[in-house]
Amino acid sequence: MADEKDHPNGGGFTRRGLIKGLATTAVASATAGAAALAEDRAKAETAGAGLPVSITLNGAVKKGVFTPRTTLAEALRDAWGMTGTKVGCERGACGACTVLLDGLAVNSCLTLVHDADGRKVTTIEGLGSPEAMSQVQKAFVDADALQCGFCTPGMVVSCAGLLAKDPHPTPHAVREAVAGNLCRCGTYTGVFDACAAAAKAGVSHG
Amino acid sequence: MAEEKKEKEKEKEKEKEKTSEKVPGAMPAAVTVEIGLAPPYPSKKISVSLSPGDPAPYPMGPRPVTGRRRARLDGPEKVTGRAVFTHDARKAGMLHAAIVRSPHAHAKIVSIDTSAAEKIPGVVIENPGKKVVRYHGEAVLALAAPTASAAEDALRAVKIAYDVLPHTVSLAAARKEGAPLVFQKQVEEKRSAGDEPGAAAVLPQTGNVRGPKKSGTGDVEKAFAEADGTLEIVTTTSVQTHVPLETHSLFAEWVGGTLEVQASTQGTFSVRDELAEVFKLSKDKVIVRAEFTGGGFGAKFGAGDYGVFAAKLAKKAGKPVLMALDRKGEHLSAGNRPDSWNRVKLGYKKDGTVTAADYESFGTAGVATGTGTGGFVKSAYGFPAVKVAESDVFTHLGPGCAMRAPGHPQGCFAVETALEELASRLGMDPLALRLKNDPSEVRRAEWDIGAKEFGWSRRPEITKANEAAAAAGSPLRRGLGCAASLWYTFVAPGSQVLVRIHRDGTVEVENGVQDIGGGVRTPIAMVVAEEMGLPVESLHVKIGDSRYPFGPASGGSVTIGSLIPAVRAAAVHAREKLVGVAAKVLGEPESEVRIAGGVFSAKGKTVDFKKVCSRLPGETLVATGDRAKDYDGADTRLFGAQFAEVVVDVETGVVAVKKVVAAHDCGQPVWKTGVESQIRGGILQGISYALFEERVVDERSGRVMNPDIEFYKILGSKDTPEIVPLLVDFYPGKNNAHARGIGEPATVPTAAAVANAIAHATGIRPTALPITPARILALLGKVPAQEVRA
Numbered sequence: 001m002a003d004e005k006d007h008p009n010g011g012g013f014t015r016r017g018l019i020k021g022l023a024t025t026a027v028a029s030a031t032a033g034a035a036a037l038a039e040d041r042a043k044a045e046t047a048g049a050g051l052p053v054s055i056t057l058n059g060a061v062k063k064g065v066f067t068p069r070t071t072l073a074e075a076l077r078d079a080w081g082m083t084g085t086k087v088g089c090e091r092g093a094c095g096a097c098t099v100l101l102d103g104l105a106v107n108s109c110l111t112l113v114h115d116a117d118g119r120k121v122t123t124i125e126g127l128g129s130p131e132a133m134s135q136v137q138k139a140f141v142d143a144d145a146l147q148c149g150f151c152t153p154g155m156v157v158s159c160a161g162l163l164a165k166d167p168h169p170t171p172h173a174v175r176e177a178v179a180g181n182l183c184r185c186g187t188y189t190g191v192f193d194a195c196a197a198a199a200k201a202g203v204s205h206g
Numbered sequence: 207m208a209e210e211k212k213e214k215e216k217e218k219e220k221e222k223e224k225t226s227e228k229v230p231g232a233m234p235a236a237v238t239v240e241i242g243l244a245p246p247y248p249s250k251k252i253s254v255s256l257s258p259g260d261p262a263p264y265p266m267g268p269r270p271v272t273g274r275r276r277a278r279l280d281g282p283e284k285v286t287g288r289a290v291f292t293h294d295a296r297k298a299g300m301l302h303a304a305i306v307r308s309p310h311a312h313a314k315i316v317s318i319d320t321s322a323a324e325k326i327p328g329v330v331i332e333n334p335g336k337k338v339v340r341y342h343g344e345a346v347l348a349l350a351a352p353t354a355s356a357a358e359d360a361l362r363a364v365k366i367a368y369d370v371l372p373h374t375v376s377l378a379a380a381r382k383e384g385a386p387l388v389f390q391k392q393v394e395e396k397r398s399a400g401d402e403p404g405a406a407a408v409l410p411q412t413g414n415v416r417g418p419k420k421s422g423t424g425d426v427e428k429a430f431a432e433a434d435g436t437l438e439i440v441t442t443t444s445v446q447t448h449v450p451l452e453t454h455s456l457f458a459e460w461v462g463g464t465l466e467v468q469a470s471t472q473g474t475f476s477v478r479d480e481l482a483e484v485f486k487l488s489k490d491k492v493i494v495r496a497e498f499t500g501g502g503f504g505a506k507f508g509a510g511d512y513g514v515f516a517a518k519l520a521k522k523a524g525k526p527v528l529m530a531l532d533r534k535g536e537h538l539s540a541g542n543r544p545d546s547w548n549r550v551k552l553g554y555k556k557d558g559t560v561t562a563a564d565y566e567s568f569g570t571a572g573v574a575t576g577t578g579t580g581g582f583v584k585s586a587y588g589f590p591a592v593k594v595a596e597s598d599v600f601t602h603l604g605p606g607c608a609m610r611a612p613g614h615p616q617g618c619f620a621v622e623t624a625l626e627e628l629a630s631r632l633g634m635d636p637l638a639l640r641l642k643n644d645p646s647e648v649r650r651a652e653w654d655i656g657a658k659e660f661g662w663s664r665r666p667e668i669t670k671a672n673e674a675a676a677a678a679g680s681p682l683r684r685g686l687g688c689a690a691s692l693w694y695t696f697v698a699p700g701s702q703v704l705v706r707i708h709r710d711g712t713v714e715v716e717n718g719v720q721d722i723g724g725g726v727r728t729p730i731a732m733v734v735a736e737e738m739g740l741p742v743e744s745l746h747v748k749i750g751d752s753r754y755p756f757g758p759a760s761g762g763s764v765t766i767g768s769l770i771p772a773v774r775a776a777a778v779h780a781r782e783k784l785v786g787v788a789a790k791v792l793g794e795p796e797s798e799v800r801i802a803g804g805v806f807s808a809k810g811k812t813v814d815f816k817k818v819c820s821r822l823p824g825e826t827l828v829a830t831g832d833r834a835k836d837y838d839g840a841d842t843r844l845f846g847a848q849f850a851e852v853v854v855d856v857e858t859g860v861v862a863v864k865k866v867v868a869a870h871d872c873g874q875p876v877w878k879t880g881v882e883s884q885i886r887g888g889i890l891q892g893i894s895y896a897l898f899e900e901r902v903v904d905e906r907s908g909r910v911m912n913p914d915i916e917f918y919k920i921l922g923s924k925d926t927p928e929i930v931p932l933l934v935d936f937y938p939g940k941n942n943a944h945a946r947g948i949g950e951p952a953t954v955p956t957a958a959a960v961a962n963a964i965a966h967a968t969g970i971r972p973t974a975l976p977i978t979p980a981r982i983l984a985l986l987g988k989v990p991a992q993e994v995r996a
């Protein structure tokens with residue numbers, strides 16, 4: 001007979017669980033301790049307790065108070081309602097949550113919101129809107145570089161990050177830039193074409 | 207009684223006549239349809255009777271809007287993050303749900319203590335009181351909390367005591383006598399939309415083996431006796447998981463006595479019907495919305511255990527609840543393509559003609575059924591005599607379910623590997639062998655255009671170049687392979703479409719269908735735009751809501767073929783009604799009125815679309831269209847021929863797929879861009895299946911070792927080859943738009959074509975998927991062979 005009190009979720013750890021443990025520097029070994037800790041955390045979160053964070057989000061200053069364990073993806077999606085950034089795996093394996101942190105493409109599910117404090121974050125919403133799409137977004141639509149659309153924001157952000165640093169990427173560089181973005185529908189060839197077209201359009205527009 | 211009926215029918219007939227008199231351009235009951243491939247191929251004319259109100263089918267030839275490429279209508283929403291998926295549902299006060307899952311493959315639940323979890327503020331628990339779990343990852347209970355993190359904390363605080371029972375988790379072990387039994391009782395098959403028709407509900411069951419289900423045609427034994435030779439091979443394939451980027455998810459809220467749901471689903475209406483049944487509600491009391499679904503591939507039809515949990519938790523809490531599976535739960539519990547063991551024996555003549563096939567398959571869908579792989583051998587080529595025996599083997603693993611062309615990539619790999627072996631035994635060109643055995647005119651055209659585009663004739667030179675490379679000590683070998691596709695045209699009956707025109711000229715098109723990536727909004731708009739002479743972008747296509755008219759679940763390549771004929775009927779009816787209004791405005795008879803480019807005209811007078819709309823007799827004009835029953839036409843099979851080019855490094859065993867050319871038929875494509883995107887996607891999933899995907903289970907613990915996407919590898923950007931989709935211009939008849947699907951046939955032959963290309967490059971015969979470097983090196987004799995799993 002096995003008692004699963006420590007690992008009700010099958011004995012594996014989740015990334016968020018790990019970060020939580022590290023961030024709070026408390027690893028509860030007994031269920032009672034874990035429950036008490038969880039109780040405290042929940043109270044803190046409900047009461048809006050935590051430490052202040054100030055981020056330049058898509059060009060505007062955004063402030064909030066977050067517990068140490070909050071990820072950037074959670075802050076964006078849950079606190080600020082910016083759900084354009086998707087979460088597909090919570091472990092940095094799929095890239096759906098990609099945002100630009102000071103211009104660098106990062107997985108927002110692996111970035112604590114406090115690590116983004118004082119920095120510039122650009123999300124998919126910051127690149128353009130349906131009414132005013134960026135060059136990359138427009139190129140994605142033109143090349144049909146999307147199907148279900150769930151991986152698409154992350155793909156677009158990765159390509160935008162690449163083009164900002166390398167306006168004339170080689171095909172290899174494009175593949176490299178989206179190597180961390182998984183697409184199950186199979187839109188990669190469209191993504192390559194879109195990125196190339198956006199680079200070309202960028203040139204012609206000076 | 208009978209007379210009364212007759213009377214009523216007569217009356218109905220009269221009514222029909224009246225309506226057809228009123229509507230200008232009403233369709234005659236019997237029309238001639240030209241079916242077959244467009245010139246230069248021969249076609250034939252057949253006479254069909256149309257259902258009342260159904261427009262006559264498209265004649266051969268190009269059309270102004272449909273059948274062409276254009277940008278996806280909802281692309282701007284999807285590329286800007288504006289598209290709201292179920293994962294994105296956010297509402298004040300909502301709770302996040304999570305599921306406590308079994309860590310064991312098989313166990314009795316001794317006790318469940320949720321007292322500590324209940325102390326966490328805001329936590330709600332739904333404990334169905336399960337007594338036994340049968341697979342690693344099976345749901346035991348669900349809970350919800352104000353934040354996702356709090357829900358995870360609560361999961362950790364639940365104490366469950368298990369009494370671990372013996373398990374069996376591999377196909378081979380579960381087939382053995384004395385293996386721990388997964389089920390004590392006879393298991394009845396659950397049907398899913400991807401199933402072949404006529405699947406048996408109850409079959410003999412011995413131990414964990416359910417079956418065989420026997421089928422076939424002709425006298426196989428006699429054909430073997432008369433054959434010049436026979437050939438037998440065994441192939442195996444691994445479990446593939448769907449890995450939709452958006453995990454299974456459902457948002458539930460009770461508003462009064464109504465259950466309002468947002469679901470990541472392939473079936474708005476199947477989710478509604480399941481929830482209505484579970485909660486004993488009338489269909490109007492369950493509202494399901496599915497505006498955007500982040501992938502499905504066969505695994506997202508019903509409400510699921512997770513969805514029912516969400517609705518129950520929402521009821522208990524009196525708050526909205528979002529249940530989004532984590533990636534681990536997705537892998538373990540939300541479905542997969544079963545693995546397979548397939549034995550195929552072919553009888554053949556010296557000239558390469560296959561005269562008979564004896565086929566046997568075993569597969570495990572874990573605790574579920576439906577692993578048969580015999581469809582391909584029966585119907586792909588039409589061998590004269592075929593005998594099939596398919597058996598399910600139960601194991602203590604998560605349930606398999608429909609996945610893009612269920613059973614067919616497996617069956618195609620088995621048969622196309624055998625054909626490749628036969629070609630090699632007879633010294634024949636592999637394509638010539640297939641043409642020898644392929645009676646389908648459509649697929650013969652596909653072999654032809656595919657081979658030309660691909661440059662199949664390079665094959666002998668490449669063989670020579672490989673010999674030279676070997677002699678020079680280079681590790682790289684190039685190979686070309688091909689394989690045939692097969693799927694079927696299924697039609698989900700009952701689709702209805704509503705067109706609503708407002709006085710300001712707004713045109714809405716409503717159907718409850720969901721978009722799982724195929725982009726169904728765009729072809730709907732194109733069909734309506736063409737019939738009404740309006741710009742595609744001007745139409746407001748409303749989908750993904752169970753309050754709209756019924757639409758098909760998207761699985762088995764049914765969506766377009768089931769829906770588009772109803773869209774066209776609705777658009778034609780709307781146009782006819784508008785013409786009536788325009789005729790009055792113009793003061794000319796309806797028969798004189800024409801519509802093009804948003805302008806109505808008659809005898810030189812014109813009036814624009816908006817003006818006509820402003821003169822509608824009511825605030826809105828509503829027209830509907832039904833999916834009429836299929837009439838006569840071409841073979842209902844979907845064909846396809848794919849060609850793959852690979853480079854194999856024989857020192858490392860690494861395979862790079864360089865190019866795939868795919869020639870397919872899907873009737874008259876409505877939105878060509880979308881069809882081509884589907885083909886690309888099917889091919890990439892096929893390459894992923896061929897080379898990478900393998901669920902790994904530890905036999906000792908019964909646990910899945912890679913329920914994630916770090917160690918369960920799916921194809922990525924660097925594995926993507928050049929892809930050339932080709933379409934034959936085909937008019938199959940059957941419905942008013944010659945509409946057919948493409949999702950399934952695009953993925954069926956890819957793995958087999960890649961395997962055959964690897965065989966050409968290396969001289970080895972891969973018989974197990976995925977074809978990993980380790981397997982290649984073992985077949986080359988460079989490393990010891992791995993234990994065969996299945």
